[in-house]
Amino acid sequence: MASETEENYIKAIFKITEKNQGAANTNAIAAHLSTSAASVTDMLKRLSSKDYFHYEKYKGVYLTSKGIEMATQLIRKHRLWEVFLVDKLGFSWDQVHDIAEQLEHVDSDELIIKLDAYLGHPKYDPHGDPIPNAEGKFTLRNQVTLQSLEKNEKGTVVGVRENDTPFLQYLNHFNIKLGTKMQVLSHIDYDHSMKVLVDDTVELLLSHKACSNLFIKKTTL
């Protein structure tokens, strides 16, 4: 069985390669795990015998199918636990990341099978991120950023790009959550902020940054 550290390396590599196409480089992994580049090189050399990834000096790493499988199962576990924490225990979406980060390393296949059933086989976590099924398949969704909507277009919030605490708390502050209805009132050219109508009732001005990080499912008019 893989150690917690190993699991964290594999997950970091998965997330980096998923975002930037191509191999994950040493510095990126180090940044992701808040460790030094030297430690990463050391770890990659020691781990590379275990067939989770291909590593070539100075070229970075990419996962094998075994590594992808492992990363996917970790993401599955992380997101299922997040659903548990929010839906069952009553945590809010900005409080669950660190706890799920610990829970995802608990090793028991039966536990995940039963947890998944108990939660009703959820397809998305509290941030709208898809939960891979037991076979590792993600359910994708037609979604666009709020920023990309044209004037008068409507939709509902289905996810957030980065689920960092400050952004989630910013959204809490405006009472924006998954399922919140949005209609574009206008784009402000000056700073690319947007005026939107929230839940058919409240008019809000949202920054470009916020609008680029909110995922919307469009309502066909």
Added chain:
Amino acid sequence: MASETEENYIKAIFKITEKNQGAANTNAIAAHLSTSAASVTDMLKRLSSKDYFHYEKYKGVYLTSKGIEMATQLIRKHRLWEVFLVDKLGFSWDQVHDIAEQLEHVDSDELIIKLDAYLGHPKYDPHGDPIPNAEGKFTLRNQVTLQSLEKNEKGTVVGVRENDTPFLQYLNHFNIKLGTKMQVLSHIDYDHSMKVLVDDTVELLLSHKACSNLFIKKTTL
């Protein structure tokens, strides 16, 4: 924060001292943690600066109040998770120990507060062991072993002494669980086994070993 290993040492010391009065000795700790006596000595020396226990060479260790507090909280977490696994996820009582052993190390006070509330502030775990409250207080109960009951005395099963898997599965086999009614029909002198009436319907012959490990709350006749 204490490492998982440290936590396991403290818990082992607590359980040993609880059972055998007096200091926990090196070999007992080693046996409890499936490690070598030399490793235990090594660890005790390194850990003894942290004020969890008093250690004197060749004399064994006993916990300080800080150590007792830590052990108690770990037991609280372990038993709450066991309740979750059985009551909510549908595990049986013989399947939950190892999973709870991992879950108990997850570090979040808020998580335990919310989990406890979600479970309805249970006082006992699935094996009938008391769950200490947030202040570390155990709810004790009037209980005796089945073995100690006289002929014709009645009671209900409220716990098991050791919750090792084989014993729990043995009980499953006879459909004996917490809440099962027991009435003593006779003591067999030859091997100290007992003839009992289970749930007012089934007559069973139980071994001395089993009867000594079953806790009963007597019904006043």
Added chain:
DNA sequence: AATGATTTTTAGAGTACCCTAAATATTTAT
């Protein structure tokens, strides 16, 4: 193609665990 900036690796060392074998202390039995 050479220089400078950046990235990555190597070298050397530290901590937190674990081990076996040997030495020493304590307990038990005579």
Added chain:
DNA sequence: ATAAATATTTAGGGTACTCTAAAAATCATT
């Protein structure tokens, strides 16, 4: 009270991770 048995510690070493500083390789710019 001594010998034998048992319990504990010490000595020496191993693995999995971490680090900083220095060396080497790659990339970017002219």
